[in-house]
Amino acid sequence: MLDSLPKPVSLNNPVIQRLPNGLTIIAEQMPVEAVNLNVWLKVGSALESNEINGMAHFLEHMVFKGTPSLESGEFERLIEERGAVTNAATSQEYTHFYVTSAPADFAQLVPLQLDVVLNPSIGDEAFERERFVVLEEIRRSDDNPRRRTFYRAMETCFESLPYRRPVLGPASVIEQLIPQQMRDFHGSCYQPDSVTAVAVGNLPVEQLISIVADSFEQTYSPKPQVLEVFEGLNLPFSAELPFTDIVRHNYEDERLQQARLIMMWRVPGLLDLKETYSLDVLAAILGQGKVSRLFRELREERGLVSNVSVSNMTQNIQGMFYVAAQLPSENLAEVEQIIAQNFRQIQQESVTPGELERIQTQVVNRFIFSSERPSDRANLYGYYYSQLQDLSPALTYPARIQALSLDDIQAAAQQYLSSDAYGITVVKPTV
Numbered sequence: 022m023l024d025s026l027p028k029p030v031s032l033n034n035p036v037i038q039r040l041p042n043g044l045t046i047i048a049e050q051m052p053v054e055a056v057n058l059n060v061w062l063k064v065g066s067a068l069e070s071n072e073i074n075g076m077a078h079f080l081e082h083m084v085f086k087g088t089p090s091l092e093s094g095e096f097e098r099l100i101e102e103r104g105a106v107t108n109a110a111t112s113q114e115y116t117h118f119y120v121t122s123a124p125a126d127f128a129q130l131v132p133l134q135l136d137v138v139l140n141p142s143i144g145d146e147a148f149e150r151e152r153f154v155v156l157e158e159i160r161r162s163d164d165n166p167r168r169r170t171f172y173r174a175m176e177t178c179f180e181s182l183p184y185r186r187p188v189l190g191p192a193s194v195i196e197q198l199i200p201q202q203m204r205d206f207h208g209s210c211y212q213p214d215s216v217t218a219v220a221v222g223n224l225p226v227e228q229l230i231s232i233v234a235d236s237f238e239q240t241y242s243p244k245p246q247v248l249e250v251f252e253g254l255n256l257p258f259s260a261e262l263p264f265t266d267i268v269r270h271n272y273e274d275e276r277l278q279q280a281r282l283i284m285m286w287r288v289p290g291l292l293d294l295k296e297t298y299s300l301d302v303l304a305a306i307l308g309q310g311k312v313s314r315l316f317r318e319l320r321e322e323r324g325l326v327s328n329v330s331v332s333n334m335t336q337n338i339q340g341m342f343y344v345a346a347q348l349p350s351e352n353l354a355e356v357e358q359i360i361a362q363n364f365r366q367i368q369q370e371s372v373t374p375g376e377l378e379r380i381q382t383q384v385v386n387r388f389i390f391s392s393e394r395p396s397d398r399a400n401l402y403g404y405y406y407s408q409l410q411d412l413s414p415a416l417t418y419p420a421r422i423q424a425l426s427l428d429d430i431q432a433a434a435q436q437y438l439s440s441d442a443y444g445i446t447v448v449k450p451t452v
Contacts, residue, residue, distance in 0.1 A: 033392065033416055035402055036226050043214030044237055047402045047412070048229035049221045051395050056127040056222025058233065059119040059399035060138050061407035064210040066190065067113040067183040067336070075190015076198065076206050078111040079155050083203060084118065085109075086147040088140040093147060096137050105130055113184055114337050115407055121396055124223045131220075132236040139211060139241050148200040156196070159189045166277055166448075170345075174283040174446040177270045178341050182258055208244035213237075219403040221395040260339040263287050264442040275451035279327060280350040284360055285343040285444045288437045290336045291408055297335050298421045299433035300342055304333040305380045306372050306430075307363060308344060312379075314363055315344065325352045325359075337408060342438060350449045357445065365440040371431035384422040 035049040065077050087093035100107050105122035120134045162168050172187055179185040189195075218237070220229040264287065289296035308315045308331025319326045326348040334341045344360050391397050405415040414421075 033398065035221075035398075035412060036230070037406070037412065038230055038234075040213070040234060040237075042237075042241075043212070043216075044234070045217045045406065046230050046233050047217065047219045047406060048226045048233070049398060049402075050224060050226050050229070051221055051398065052223055053393075053395055054124065054223055055121055055395050056124050056220065056224055056229070057119060057121045057395035057399045058127070058131055058134055059117055059219040059221075059396070059403045060134065061115055061117045061217040061219065061403035062211060062215050063114065063407050064116050064215065065112050065114045066186055066188040069183070069186075069190075071186070072194070073190075073198065073202060073206065074186050074194050075155070075159075075188075076203060077116055077210075078189050079151070079195060079198065080141075080203055080207060081109050081111045081116055081118075082151045082155060083143050083148065084137050084141045086151060087142045087144070088136050089142060090140075091133070091136060096133055099133055100130065103130060107134065111188055113188060115404070117400075117403055117407075119396065119399065127220075127222070127224060127229075128232045128236075131232050132239055135218075135233075135236050135240045139237075141207065143200055143204050143207065145200050148203065152195060152198070155189070156192055159192050159195065162187075162189055164276075166274070166281065169274065170281040170283060170446065170448050173270065173272060173448065174285055174343065174345075174444075175341070177268060177283075177444040177446045178285045178287060178343075179339075180261060182261060182339060184336055184339070184341075211244075213241065217403055217407045219399040219406075221399045221402070258338050260290070261287055263437070264439070264444055266442050268444045270444075270446050272446070272448045273451045274448050277448060277450040279347050280353055280450065281446075281448040282346045282348065282353060282356060283343055283446045284357065285341050285446075286438050287444075288333065288340045288342045290338050290340045292337060294335075294409075294414055295421075296433070296437075297333065297340065298418075299425055299429050300333040300340070300437065301335075302377065302380050302422060302425060302430055303367070303372075303434060303438070304331045304342065305383070306376045307331040315360065318363075319346065319356060319359060323359075325356050353447060353449075361440040364434060364438050367431065367434045368438070368440065371427045371434075374427065377425070377427060377430065381423050381425070385419045388419045 035047050037047050039045045066074060069076055103122060103126045105120055107120040109118040118138050120130055122130050176185045218233050220233050288300055307313055308329055315329050319329050326346045329346040331344050346356055348356055401415045402412060406412055
């Protein structure tokens with residue numbers, strides 16, 4: 022059971038240090054000739070208000086458009102001259118920026134990375150130019166059938182939680198934003214106590230921490246928080262109740278060649294982390310890989326779908342367990358029935374010992390494989406610490422999966438994955 026864990030895979034030895042100014046630094050030496058700095062902030066689309074939905078992603082773009090000490094494009098030029106790599110990403114509950122460099126260049130590049138994150142100019146002209154870039158990104162996203170279907174599924178799954186909103190925001194909101202709103206947003210959200218800076222690579226831990234701490238002191242200057250903006254990011258939310266019957270949303274889409282189906286269940290999130298491990302295993306057994314149950318039955322044996330997959334998406338307040346399939350419209354009813362039957366069978370019999378052992382072996386090996394690069398570990402540490410202020414879930418994940426029993430898997434299916442109550446989004450090609 023989960024309270025008696027096997028010995029964890031001993032690959033990682035991160036050190037956590039919190040500075041008096043509130044900044045958290047995580048560092049680990051790794052014998053690979055590279056160093057990665059990952060700067061994580063707990064700000065994303067789910068933490069915005071409806072009136073500024075998409076601001077966090079828009080700001081991610083603007084961060085690279087210059088600072089008082091770096092002209093637009095200068096940061097990228099200095100990074101590329103050293104052969105380093107930089108990028109960023111925004112999600113529902115976090116934004117992160119990263120740079121990977123040679124160890125010898127790390128001390129010179131960290132201040133540049135922190136400068137663009139902490140001191141973006143957000144000039145009026147640059148704001149207007151980048152607005153068009155973001156609007157084009159929204160248009161391309163809307164043109165993507167998989168993304169369109171997924172957004173509709175999120176709206177089906179979450180009636181009130183802000184996970185139902187797109188990370189990019191709607192074009193109508195982006196068109197109305199003004200530069201001062203973004204300056205206020207940055208000043209309120211990009212504060213030291215909201216930042217987790219992770220440095221992993223081939224330098225001593227003490228040196229990694231010293232470089233990041235000194236660079237932060239050089240580049241950070243306190244900014245006034247705009248209270249109403251900051252409060253908007255801390256609205257109280259609670260998990261939504263499980264579905265009590267089948268909630269069905271049907272759409273037509275003239276741009277589709279085949280139908281899309283997503284069946285979904287509201288499940289625990291990071292705030293109830295111990296409940297998520299069995300669901301991760303169920304997702305893998307049902308629909309991850311060519312030997313998974315649904316892929317084998319629906320595609321390989323019966324030829325009813327072009328593709329099928331299963332995911333357990335774990336967010337802070339609440340997660341979404343979902344089955345996604347692409348298929349001919351005439352197969353929709355049969356495929357939905359087979360998926361429900363598979364869930365019912367696991368609730369009655371659990372999974373097989375061989376299936377559980379296979380997934381447990383996969384998880385341990387993939388954890389090892391995904392820890393081979395500094396950027397992999399920095400991402401792992403940054404995600405968990407920025408969301409939970411705790412690294413132990415990152416380090417004990419393989420042990421948690423190995424500790425699961427067949428009864429644990431069956432109990433999770435019975436408690437969270439009803440075969441008679443779920444949300445379903447169906448999108449058919451226009452006839």
